[in-house]
Amino acid sequence: MINFTAITPHPPIIIPGIGQKNDLKKATKTIKAMEAISKEITELNPDTILLVSPHFPPEPDCFLVNTSPSLEGTLLNFGLPENFVFENDSEIIEKIKEEAEKSQIPFCFTEQTLDHGTLVPLYYLAAKFKPKLVHLAFSWLSPSYHLDYGKMLGRICAESSKKIAVIASGDMSHRLTPTAPAGYSPKGKIFDKMIREKLAAQDIPGVLSLDGDLAEEAGECGLRSIMILLGVSGENYEFKLLSYEAPFGVGYLVAQLI
DSSP: OEEEEEEEOOOGGGSBTTBOHHHHHHTHHHHHHHHHHHHHHHHHOOSEEEEEOTTSOOOSSSEEEEOOSEEEEEEGGGTEEEEEEEEBOHHHHHHHHHHHHHSSOOEEEEOOOOOHHHHHHHHHHTSSSOOEEEEEOOOSSOHHHHHHHHHHHHHHHHHOSSOEEEEEEOOOOSOSSTTSTTOOOTHHHHHHHHHHHHHHTTOHHHHHTTTTHHHHHHTOSOHHHHHHHHHHHOSSOOEEEEEEEOTTSSOEEEEEEO
16 A cells, blocks of 8 residues: 655755755755655655656666665765665565556666665655665656556555555756756746646646656656656645755755645
8 A cells, every 4th residue: 555655856965964064054945844754754664665766767668667686876976975775675576567567568677776866865765764665767658658657556556565655756947047957948947836736736637748848948857757656646636745945956846645
């Protein structure tokens, strides 16, 4: 059963030891929101976290699933020497493989190290307990495939006796200010506002329709993770916005679908 779902950003700069004191102060809203959902997920104590990361390098025409028995990674490239290790949930992986054979959704199975799009959320969400992990990627297939993939994952979770959390990792527009990493585009603010409004309105078709020129011009990396999460959650969710800010020109959204 699913007992927790969330949308989280993944900037390494929100982790103490990577971000300096002034950086952490600028991202206070995001950090407090991450700490709040960390407290909640710790109390719920899921057995497994399914996490979709934009930085698990996607394949254009299939959904990647990490089958490595031991899922490991580090943020050493960002200045944090700690090594992160999680046990893969082999039972859930086998269920995905079974569904892959029956469905028309294309899957690829590979072994990968954990990326920062995975590790930054887990730094907060799995800080005080040790769940198993299922490490997933989106693809460049159509939005409808991503929604169907999410529905398939939702069925697997619903049929499981385990408590399962599903996390959509992704940052919003990377082009919100002239000093933003990808440069400035006025479409960035438009995209970020629209995705918050459409999620709040339970407008799943509207979220799917954001894929295209607007999303590309905004320079986002979270839309497809969110599409999958919407498939998992179904139509009757409640959008709980915990924080949104863009202290470094990139939109950071922390929210729950409950």
